[in-house]
Amino acid sequence: MAELKARLQADLSAAIKARETTRMAALRMALAALTTEEVAGDVARELSDDEVQKVLAREVKKRKEAAEAFAGAGRAERAQAEQDEAAVLTDYLPEQLTDDELGTLVTEAVAEVTDQLGAAPGQRQMGQVMKAANAKIAGRAEGGRVAAAVRAKLRG
Template sequence: MPDLKDQLRADLTTAMKSRDELRTATLRMVLTAVTAEEVAGKEARELTDDEVQAVLRREAKKRREAAEAFAAAGRSEQAERERAEGEVVGGYLPAQLEDADLAALVADVITRTGAAGMKDMGRVMGAVQGEVAGRAEGGRVAAEVRRQLG
């Protein structure tokens, strides 16, 4: 069984014992999403740590978007809850790249691939995404690639 999934289950047990309602609810939600991903498709399978991290990134993004939507609708209490859940999920993800590090990485890939303009964006994006490996959102990466190629 993957280590990250074991860690999530162990942390859920700890949160339940300490009666931490927010952490318990969030970890249950994450484990439910992982289980749903495992049984999706034609055949049930065990997710690798990388696949579990992809599920975690997706859940963190959902929390961010929901918090923004609640805040825009003037529902600050629900927005705060979504942010708190996002922080719990974010604790299991690798640290995000700083803007300067991302810019340097994109510049390096552009130099290596010999990209000359926006027509090469797809090639640059593919190479950068491989190196970023979940440490930056696709939207941030695309914006930086666009800025440097444009």
């Protein structure tokens, strides 16, 4: 079993014993999402820690989007609950990159693509730069932030 999934299950047991309702709800939903991911497809399989992190990142994103929707609908209490659950799940993700660190990694990715192409990449090569950047970033920044940094670097 993946180490991260085992940690989630242990933390869920502790949250149940301590009667921490927000933590309990967030961990239950996360574990349900992991189980769904494991049984998706033809063959049930164990997820690696990297795959578990991707699922958790997706769940955090869902919570943040739901919080925005609830806030927009005037349901501040429910929006806060979604934000609290997102915060619980964020604790299990790797530390997010600062803007400076992200910029450095994007610059390195542009340099790699430049070496491959033999010329400086333009907007048309954004996909290639994104692929190289995402390999370096490995889930430590949201896709939107990465895309914005790559666009800015390719323009500038």
